[in-house]
Amino acid sequence: MSPESSHPPRRPAAKADDDLAKRDRIKGIFSTQAIQKVGTGTTTRRTIQKMYWFVEEDEGHILEIQPLNKNYVPSGPKRRIALEELLDKFSPEPEFYISTVYPRLRELNMVIQKGEKHREKGEIFSAELEFGQALAVDEENIRANFGLGLTYLDRGEANKADDIFQRLVRLDAAFEKEHKHLFNEFGMNLRKNKMLDQALDYYQRAEALAVRDDHLMFNIARAFFDKKDYARAMEYLQKALALNPEHTESRRFVAFLEEKGLAKGPVIQSPEAAAVPGDDPPS
Known part of the structure; x- marks a missing residue:
């Protein structure tokens, strides 16, 4: 047997690209497990800690994972992951996504939408209530933070708006393309409320993130x-x-x-x- 015949034939790159284009993009919940030691000495025991992740693949087939918080909604920083690592280290949890995560995400989005509608109508106290309820579920939710910050600016409550500004300026996701409209509106309202230093810090943070x-x-x-x-x-x-x-x-x-x-x-x-x-x- 020749050396060449001892190895399986490689798929042509074009064929691999075609397969990638044809399959459905990945979106759902995956889990990882880690063994932890609890206690000391003779009382030491091992426990298995399970962690859930929301995984989504974009149109360019880039995979990103985001941890679920204690309320089982995706929250916190995202990171990119290779398909090989996902398949090797993560286990799919389709039932958990359907039964738990998707309903909570849907409910969270409905609360945020209600808050945005209240704010559009000038019903700022009702808007504050809805956005606060959303943040109780996910304190890093970008739309809820922007909504609450804009509500405080509508009321002229600069101190409370500044608290939201301090939170948003630390969240890279606040400056992503999908939040551009809210980002611009928030920055303009900071300036119009004479919060010039905050507005500049905010805008220049976006510039630093290569916007x-x-x-x-x-x-x-x-x-x-x-x-x-x-x-x-x-x-x-x-x-x-x-x-x-x-x-x-x-x-x-x-x-x-x-x-x-x-x-x-x-x-x-x-x-x-x-x-x-x-x-x-x-x-």
């Missing part, structure tokens, strides 16, 4: 303008235009700063009296 967006750069410029730091405002307007040369609001803002001599020179007019462009709307 490259002309609307983000424009809104950072707007916050620097409100702080009367016109040179930094111009710097971020140029960043916005580098990302999108056709960004109309940035062009108008640059023209305004140049016309008033605010780009590099001293203050000659108060921001309150200046007819500057408003915040960039969420996109």
Whole structure:
């Protein structure tokens, strides 16, 4: 037997890609087990600790896992995982997903939706109640945190809004594309409530996480303008235009700063009296 014939034939790469494209994307609950020692000396005993994970595969076939919290909903940081590791170290739990996790996720989303509808109608106390109920189930839920923070800003409760800001600015998921609308709205409301340092910390945290967006750069410029730091405002307007040369609001803002001599020179007019462009709307 030749050396070549002793090994199974490899699947062509194109065939493997076709198989990957044809199969359903993975989404569900998996578990891992770890053996832990409890006690000391003669009382030592071993226990098996089971941990549940929510696993989801995106359109690019990237797998991410997220732990379930004590209320059996996905919460906390996500991490990527290779398919080989998933198959080797994790066990599927389809019944647990259907019987426990999916109903709780559905209920949580319904509570958040109710909170968002109350806020849209200006029913801020009812909105606060719903968002608070959602956070009791998942304290790191991004939509619930944004909703509660915006509710506090609607009420002018800066101290409570600041608590939410401190929580959100630590959560990388708050700056993901799926939350872009809420992210922009929250940042603009921080600025409008004169929480300029928080707004800048918040926006620049997004910039540090490599969020490259002309609307983000424009809104950072707007916050620097409100702080009367016109040179930094111009710097971020140029960043916005580098990302999108056709960004109309940035062009108008640059023209305004140049016309008033605010780009590099001293203050000659108060921001309150200046007819500057408003915040960039969420996109």
